[in-house]
Amino acid sequence: MAKVVMDQAALRRVLTRMTYEIIEQNRGLGDLMIVGIETRGAYLAQRIGQQIEQLEGKQVPVINLDITNYRDDRPIDATVAKPKLDLGVEQKNLVLVDDVLYTGRTIRAALDALMSNGCPQKIALAVLIDRGHRELPIRPDFVGKNIPTAHDESISVQMTEVDASDQVVLN
Numbered sequence: 001m002a003k004v005v006m007d008q009a010a011l012r013r014v015l016t017r018m019t020y021e022i023i024e025q026n027r028g029l030g031d032l033m034i035v036g037i038e039t040r041g042a043y044l045a046q047r048i049g050q051q052i053e054q055l056e057g058k059q060v061p062v063i064n065l066d067i068t069n070y071r072d073d074r075p076i077d078a079t080v081a082k083p084k085l086d087l088g089v090e091q092k093n094l095v096l097v098d099d100v101l102y103t104g105r106t107i108r109a110a111l112d113a114l115m116s117n118g119c120p121q122k123i124a125l126a127v128l129i130d131r132g133h134r135e136l137p138i139r140p141d142f143v144g145k146n147i148p149t150a151h152d153e154s155i156s157v158q159m160t161e162v163d164a165s166d167q168v169v170l171n
Contacts, residue, residue, distance in 0.1 A: 006168035014144035019051040041098035070109035099157040101127040104136035
């Protein structure tokens with residue numbers, strides 16, 4: 001049975017809080033870059049970037065990251081090239097954004113993808129939902145909400161850009 005654990009208003013409040021935390025941690029936003037893991041992490045990153053611009057009056061680069069061929073738990077898709085980022089990451093303070101943190105394998109793949117494109121000054125991790133069950137030693141710096149789950153449960157982040165609604169559902 002599906003249960004809505006975060007509605008549209010709650011999701012908006014959580015993203016606003018996370019944005020403020022990111023701003024506080026990155027004073028002088030000059031070297032800041034937001035990197036969203038496709039698909040829903042990219043949309044979250046866009047929203048965070050828009051909020052930073054609204055709050056600080058400064059636009060920060062927001063880029064999308066496709067990690068398909070960096071995953072160690074899925075076969076390589078020959079039709080997808082390893083990403084070359086639009087903007088250089090050298091000496092940048094990156095905030096890597098994803099929707100759900102679970103085993104840590106997606107984040108490991110994203111770190112590999114980022115490091116293959118240059119050497120950032122710092123990488124911080126922002127996740128909307130941390131559901132636990134890590135297989136790798138990865139810990140987020142910014143968390144929207146911790147939702148402990150059983151292994152047989154799943155978290156679905158729905159966003160208007162792809163799902164026609166904003167909510168988080170526990171299945």
